[in-house]
Amino acid sequence: AYAYTSMIDSLCKEGRLEEAATMIKEMGKHGTELNSHVCNTLINGLIQASRLGDAVLLLRQMGRNGFSPTVVSYNILIHGLCKAGKISEASSFVKEMLENGWKPDTITYSSLLDGLCQDRNIELALNLWHQFLVMGFNPDVTMHNILIHGLCLAGKLEDAMNVFVKMGQWNCVPNLVTYNTLMEGFFKARDSDTATAIWGCMYKIGLEPDIVSYNITLKGLCMCGKVSYAIKLFDDALNHGILPT
RNA sequence: UCACUGCUC
Numbered sequence: 505a506y507a508y509t510s511m512i513d514s515l516c517k518e519g520r521l522e523e524a525a526t527m528i529k530e531m532g533k534h535g536t537e538l539n540s541h542v543c544n545t546l547i548n549g550l551i552q553a554s555r556l557g558d559a560v561l562l563l564r565q566m567g568r569n570g571f572s573p574t575v576v577s578y579n580i581l582i583h584g585l586c587k588a589g590k591i592s593e594a595s596s597f598v599k600e601m602l603e604n605g606w607k608p609d610t611i612t613y614s615s616l617l618d619g620l621c622q623d624r625n626i627e628l629a630l631n632l633w634h635q636f637l638v639m640g641f642n643p644d645v646t647m648h649n650i651l652i653h654g655l656c657l658a659g660k661l662e663d664a665m666n667v668f669v670k671m672g673q674w675n676c677v678p679n680l681v682t683y684n685t686l687m688e689g690f691f692k693a694r695d696s697d698t699a700t701a702i703w704g705c706m707y708k709i710g711l712e713p714d715i716v717s718y719n720i721t722l723k724g725l726c727m728c729g730k731v732s733y734a735i736k737l738f739d740d741a742l743n744h745g746i747l748p749t
Numbered sequence: 750u751c752a753c754u755g756c757u758c
Contacts, residue, residue, distance in 0.1 A: 509752035544753040719758040
């Protein structure tokens with residue numbers, strides 16, 4: 505089942521759903537039973553093929569076939585719905601989880617939080633964040649990054665910085681994504697000084713800028729009318745073996 | 750011990 509899951513997952517991710525279906529039939533012939541992991545990869549494949557309705561049907565089917573959907577099944581679906589902008593539908597699945605005794609986890613709430621942020625609904629996003637804390641969860645680095653990104657999108661840079669400096673209280677260490685997100689936020693607000701300072705902080709703690717850092721900073725410097733710095737930075741990137749795109 | 754889910758350009 506481990507091997508089948510890996511192969512079916514890869515087929516789904518390449519959009520080769522037909523071949524994935526064939527392989528599932530083959531599983532049965534070899535006496536390997538279907539399990540939730542295999543179904544979850546399929547749900548994921550259906551979502552990536554924009555077949556959200558079929559993904560929901562498959563989740564429903566799981567309940568009827570003896571093995572129930574897991575938190576991961578719901579998480580895949582909720583993430584897919586959020587990415588498709590169907591936030592309220594995603595929320596109703598979270599409610600359904602709670603009603604059925606499935607405990608939504610940090611990933612569930614992170615997906616929903618990201619959906620709200622992308623929907624530019626920072627008020628509801630902050631609401632969800634506070635509820636999450638009240639429920640006694642500990643946000644991880646990824647969830648912090650999602651909130652910081654949302655606050656930047658809403659132009660609330662000070663709030664974003666506040667969340668950033670408080671990460672340590674949750675035993676979270678900011679990572680490259682955190683720094684990249686903040687730099688982009690400040691560049692978009694035309695504050696290249698702060699963005700540059702963040703780049704410096706990143707270096708200080710030993711994080712190496714990646715291709716995303718360079719793309720954000722190159723674009724940001726150009727936006728802020730600092731093309732000469734951008735050209736210098738481009739050379740710097742090449743010297744580090746990175747070719748910005 | 751090995752398989753499925755969330756963040757930045």
